[in-house]
Amino acid sequence: MTNYIGKSVKRVEDKRFITGQGKYTDDIKLNGMMYGYFVRSPYAHAIVKSINIDRASKMPGVNKILVGADIPEAIAGVPCGWQVDFKNGDTMKEPPHPLLVRKKVRHVGDGVAFVVAETRAQAKDAADEVDVDYEILDAVTCPKKATEEGAAQVHEDAPGNLCFDWELGNPKDEVAAAMAAAAHVTELDFSNQRVVPNAIEPRSAIGHYDTAYDKYTLYTSTQNPHLIRLLMCAFVLGIPEHKVRVIGPDVGGGFGSKIFHYAEEALVTWASKELGCPIKWTADRSESFLTDAHGRDHVSNAKMGFDSEGKIVALQAYTYANLGAYLSTFAPAVPTYLHGTLMQGLYTTPKINVDVKAAFTHTCAVDAYRGAGRPEATYLLERLIDLAALEMDMDPAELRFKNFIPAFDGVEQEGYTTQVALQYDSGNYDPVLKRALEMVGYEEFRKEQAAQSNGKLLGIGFSTYIEACGIAPSAVVGALGARAGLFEVAQVRVQPTGKVSVFTGAHSHGQGHETTFAQIVADRMGIGIDDVEIIHGDSDSVAFGMGTYGSRSLAVGGSAIVNSIDKVLEKGAKIAAHLLEASADDLEYAEGKWTVKGTDKSVSFGDVSLTAYVPHNYPEGLEPGLDFNAFYDPANFTYPFGAHVAIVEVDKETGEVKLKRFIAVDDVGNVINPMIVDGQIHGGLAQGIGQAMHEGTVYDETGQLINGSYMDYCMPRADDLPSFEIDRTVTPCPHNPLGVKGAGEAGCIGSTPAVVNAVIDALWKGGFKVKDVPMPMTPERVWTAMNN
Amino acid sequence: MIPNSFEYKRANSVEEAISLMTEDAQVLGGGHSLIPALKLRLNNPGTLIDISKIDALKTIGDNEKSVTVGGGATHAAIANDAALAKHVPMMGQAAREIGDIQVRNVGTIGGSIAHADPAADWPAVLLASNASVVISNKDGKREVDIDQFFLGFYDTALEEGEIITAIRIPKTAANQHSCYVKFKQPASRFAIVGCAAALDLEGGTVKDARVALTGAADSAYRVKSVEKALIGNSFNLDLIHSAVGDVTEGKSIMSDHYASEKYRAHLASVYVKRALKKLL
Amino acid sequence: MGNMITVTVNGKEHSGGVEGRTLLVDYLREHLGLTGTHIGCDTSSCGACTIHMDGKAVKSCTVLAVQADGSEVTTVEGLANNGSLHPIQEGFKEEHGLQCGFCTPGMMMTATDLLKNNPNPTEDEIRHALEGNFCRCTGYHNIVKSIQYAAKKMQSPA
Structure with a gap:
């Protein structure tokens, strides 16, 4: 029986946020705390000839100004957590990423000096007076151009700016042969532009060294405190892990950008001991634009071949992936194992090859951003198939139905093995698209579209996507280059009075773990949700954890909680059996009590927990206490899927696109809290739509980010978006105890190509047979497409 | 996010404000052009003279022949003013298109036109409304015709030590029949182009016309070719199409990553047409 | 100072x-x-x-x-009055108008200004009123619903 699972339980975390009592890193003030401000490079590529801090050091309130030379050699740079080697077996190029540069800056925003002062204003005032002499060098920002002869070099030890090259799938000649035999080939050159994650809370970190305990505390706006501790201790500062506590307090959104270990975190931690005071640094938004790891940035060419019936026979994809100036934590995995592995999509394509070149450029680092690799793969596939439908004059929905992998549940039927190294867990793809068409009123829409005559062009675009999330089976990712395991950890501590504290390694920064996890615990243990507390974000209270990303919290972290609960109930049954003078095998547990089967003899959960802590009348040989943890390592990824449909109206005169409707039918497996899942979908949709229509960095040829502020970088706003029309189907995950797949990234992965496809459809129906409008589809770009 | 240090002085009257003026001083009105620039340290005055508390600057007066809008009137106050709605509807339309609720609650018309952002909304509206700008200085007052006020890129006829105290908008038949339309830069929501048009129609014939564009060039300007082509003719769709040709002729058109010169010029003509069509 | x-x-x-x-x-x-x-x-x-x-x-x-x-x-x-939540706070909780909570205070303060001047706004009016408030989590969908909830609640006090 479930009292909570499957219900839209209102969030327990809301109260502190709606009353202004949330505690984000920048809200924390420690005694004697000083404030840090970075001097950052205004140039994308330059030699630092000298740094003069004389005048700045004398400014009021200044405590210390640190430059690269002040940092001991023993302190390493920021590490990378994933290794992808070259096709020929050569090791990935992994140039150092120092906390503060010494000789050369490699992107605008590279840290050159760190000013610490009594107030933030004083630190900034002094930072303005640090005099850096630069010798400006040529820069390169495009990943394709970076690999061309004569391009400016980012790192001396990465010739041709190549970090690695990589390939997956069937041999190229087999794909080429299938392509040559195809009745129709659709080819597209396109880019998946760079976007800025833009969590509304700018990154912030406070380092605090406590001499009394010889212990550091780092407060940081992170998605994974334990991972930061591990990386910072073991690879950067060389401090023993037990001497460092990392706290991720309330965090104002992450979307990937707060997974990574950043130089600022290590610097404030180290400097707090050196300077003998807590040090806080909080990014200005302009600084966030220049230093938060960005997302996407692929330049691609892809071909999809079809037989005369419209069955896909081959896919060949070539991508240049931009890594930026330095390798961020998970950067190498994003264009490879999170991208190439998704090229099967929902289709039965028999021959697939994906080829990736990953390049350094003089830009901010690129790493996982909501979806990470999977949106890029989905974009490639879904643009090609919609365009093919237009070219072949077929219905885009029909073309998809024709190519879908037949349904399989992963239990009775085996999982589906792709050409690109994955085995899908369970899938049933027809129903999501059918439901979406129903919600659209597809036939009616096509009639309305044909009749449109008011100077506006109507268009509809589809996207049917799959993603691999619930990241990830450790052994699998280990074989693919991950330098960490990707299990999750939970501890269920039953207090003597029967109240339950749950410690999870999955940090919550908007996803509602404090509610969803409590629903699971309350139901599984048969207790009230108010008797459960979820604790996360503090490495000193939570045993361990790998954090929140890759739509993994529920599938992996939730499963760890379930396994801990099972251990609690197993031990509880032994205590109950003792109290009931029965055999544990004869007991059943429901609604918070153990009952001897077929009798009315029972003992409550509270009595058992009290007995566990007051073990006077207690089973012989059994340890007191009721407190268990579990490390859950998933058997496979999970594979949510869905169908997204966009309806747009294009103003022929101006090129302006209005998104009129957006329909999303997603299958994320079982759902614990529908309200929260809907919210996750909504947010993902807005970000995916944002990429299609509004967002994208603009670097000039010297490497300046010319739209590094909200005055120039367009964030989607309330009046840019319609109310979303969403629904779902449920195909449970067969390999985790909750049957859940994950919902965090789905909206962002599916939506982008649907919007672009809708604009292309509108243009074709209006007589403009263009293959592509580059994202973001600004009015000028759409207008240009119609007026070339 | 933190301005450079400056000295803050509050003025309780226009006279006091003028008496406080020094060479390195700037005037703080609503602050919604100035403070963003201070925060990014793009503007670093030694002294700020705060005129935002001077009530006399905030009034909107309904006079016999004109409406006078105090330099300190907020965009929100203008958007909600009955006299303006009746006599110059484009004022309210433009006010509601500026920024957002919070910006409109504090930002002022005087501050905006003193700043003279080439993509701001007011310059086009005030040019089309044949307004004049009332300016106070140590010698008293002077009134500048709006056609002589905007001189170029962030440049106006305002001299050092002067304060805009009011904008006077005549109650004319044309202003009663006016509108403002805008194509927004999607991020900042300033105008890529904005067009204000005011037409005096007598028996269907255009007796007088003032049409102005903002956003397109380094400063807002009147589109005299269109005005000329409209005046004396009977106002209909055909006239609009024939009157609106190249509305950016002779102007140096701005260009950025949202709108190239070519596209901006195209939008300018589209928006002049759209403004006029709204008045059909 | x-x-x-x-x-x-x-x-x-x-x-x-x-x-x-x-x-x-x-x-x-x-x-x-x-x-x-x-x-x-x-x-x-x-x-x-x-x-x-x-x-x-x-x-x-x-x-x-x-x-x-x-x-x-x-x-x-x-915003809350003697411990009882303002209708806008209630709306954000009831309609899941927040996720990470960072934009929420600003959103609610703008929304209350809107509702003061326009007690019964349309969806378009709400969306337009939020022009100066960014949210990266919710896609605004439930924020709109939260404000509609508050509007309703404020018109018919319990």
Whole structure:
């Protein structure tokens, strides 16, 4: 029986946020705390000839100004957590990423000096007076151009700016042969532009060294405190892990950008001991634009071949992936194992090859951003198939139905093995698209579209996507280059009075773990949700954890909680059996009590927990206490899927696109809290739509980010978006105890190509047979497409 | 996010404000052009003279022949003013298109036109409304015709030590029949182009016309070719199409990553047409 | 700290000295410890810092603290009345109008200004009114619903 699972339980975390009592890193003030401000490079590529801090050091309130030379050699740079080697077996190029540069800056925003002062204003005032002499060098920002002869070099030890090259799938000649035999080939050159994650809370970190305990505390706006501790201790500062506590307090959104270990975190931690005071640094938004790891940035060419019936026979994809100036934590995995592995999509394509070149450029680092690799793969596939439908004059929905992998549940039927190294867990793809068409009123829409005559062009675009999330089976990712395991950890501590504290390694920064996890615990243990507390974000209270990303919290972290609960109930049954003078095998547990089967003899959960802590009348040989943890390592990824449909109206005169409707039918497996899942979908949709229509960095040829502020970088706003029309189907995950797949990234992965496809459809129906409008589809770009 | 240090002085009257003026001083009105620039340290005055508390600057007066809008009137106050709605509807339309609720609650018309952002909304509206700008200085007052006020890129006829105290908008038949339309830069929501048009129609014939564009060039300007082509003719769709040709002729058109010169010029003509069509 | 100011914040009078350049948001957060008001940008765009000054929604990052001298300021901490949530707070909770919570205080302060001037707004009017407030989590869908909830609630008090 479930009292909570499957219900839209209102969030327990809301109260502190709606009353202004949330505690984000920048809200924390420690005694004697000083404030840090970075001097950052205004140039994308330059030699630092000298740094003069004389005048700045004398400014009021200044405590210390640190430059690269002040940092001991023993302190390493920021590490990378994933290794992808070259096709020929050569090791990935992994140039150092120092906390503060010494000789050369490699992107605008590279840290050159760190000013610490009594107030933030004083630190900034002094930072303005640090005099850096630069010798400006040529820069390169495009990943394709970076690999061309004569391009400016980012790192001396990465010739041709190549970090690695990589390939997956069937041999190229087999794909080429299938392509040559195809009745129709659709080819597209396109880019998946760079976007800025833009969590509304700018990154912030406070380092605090406590001499009394010889212990550091780092407060940081992170998605994974334990991972930061591990990386910072073991690879950067060389401090023993037990001497460092990392706290991720309330965090104002992450979307990937707060997974990574950043130089600022290590610097404030180290400097707090050196300077003998807590040090806080909080990014200005302009600084966030220049230093938060960005997302996407692929330049691609892809071909999809079809037989005369419209069955896909081959896919060949070539991508240049931009890594930026330095390798961020998970950067190498994003264009490879999170991208190439998704090229099967929902289709039965028999021959697939994906080829990736990953390049350094003089830009901010690129790493996982909501979806990470999977949106890029989905974009490639879904643009090609919609365009093919237009070219072949077929219905885009029909073309998809024709190519879908037949349904399989992963239990009775085996999982589906792709050409690109994955085995899908369970899938049933027809129903999501059918439901979406129903919600659209597809036939009616096509009639309305044909009749449109008011100077506006109507268009509809589809996207049917799959993603691999619930990241990830450790052994699998280990074989693919991950330098960490990707299990999750939970501890269920039953207090003597029967109240339950749950410690999870999955940090919550908007996803509602404090509610969803409590629903699971309350139901599984048969207790009230108010008797459960979820604790996360503090490495000193939570045993361990790998954090929140890759739509993994529920599938992996939730499963760890379930396994801990099972251990609690197993031990509880032994205590109950003792109290009931029965055999544990004869007991059943429901609604918070153990009952001897077929009798009315029972003992409550509270009595058992009290007995566990007051073990006077207690089973012989059994340890007191009721407190268990579990490390859950998933058997496979999970594979949510869905169908997204966009309806747009294009103003022929101006090129302006209005998104009129957006329909999303997603299958994320079982759902614990529908309200929260809907919210996750909504947010993902807005970000995916944002990429299609509004967002994208603009670097000039010297490497300046010319739209590094909200005055120039367009964030989607309330009046840019319609109310979303969403629904779902449920195909449970067969390999985790909750049957859940994950919902965090789905909206962002599916939506982008649907919007672009809708604009292309509108243009074709209006007589403009263009293959592509580059994202973001600004009015000028759409207008240009119609007026070339 | 933190301005450079400056000295803050509050003025309780226009006279006091003028008496406080020094060479390195700037005037703080609503602050919604100035403070963003201070925060990014793009503007670093030694002294700020705060005129935002001077009530006399905030009034909107309904006079016999004109409406006078105090330099300190907020965009929100203008958007909600009955006299303006009746006599110059484009004022309210433009006010509601500026920024957002919070910006409109504090930002002022005087501050905006003193700043003279080439993509701001007011310059086009005030040019089309044949307004004049009332300016106070140590010698008293002077009134500048709006056609002589905007001189170029962030440049106006305002001299050092002067304060805009009011904008006077005549109650004319044309202003009663006016509108403002805008194509927004999607991020900042300033105008890529904005067009204000005011037409005096007598028996269907255009007796007088003032049409102005903002956003397109380094400063807002009147589109005299269109005005000329409209005046004396009977106002209909055909006239609009024939009157609106190249509305950016002779102007140096701005260009950025949202709108190239070519596209901006195209939008300018589209928006002049759209403004006029709204008045059909 | 050159300038003495007196500001009434959430009904309580505060006096103290501030630098001319101190922004109202920094005064609230750093001087008064009212950290419910957030800073999300440096271009007066995102609206996370929205508060009410003399009854009107303003971006507290674009007002100097000295300009608030003599003013009545309400922040998110002052929205609830004697422990009972304001309808807008209730709406955000009931309709899942927040995820990470960072933009939420500013959103609610803007929404209350809207509802004061337009007690029964259409969806379009709500979306337009949120022009100056960014949210990266919710896609605004449930924020709109939260404001509709509050509008309804405020029109028919329980």
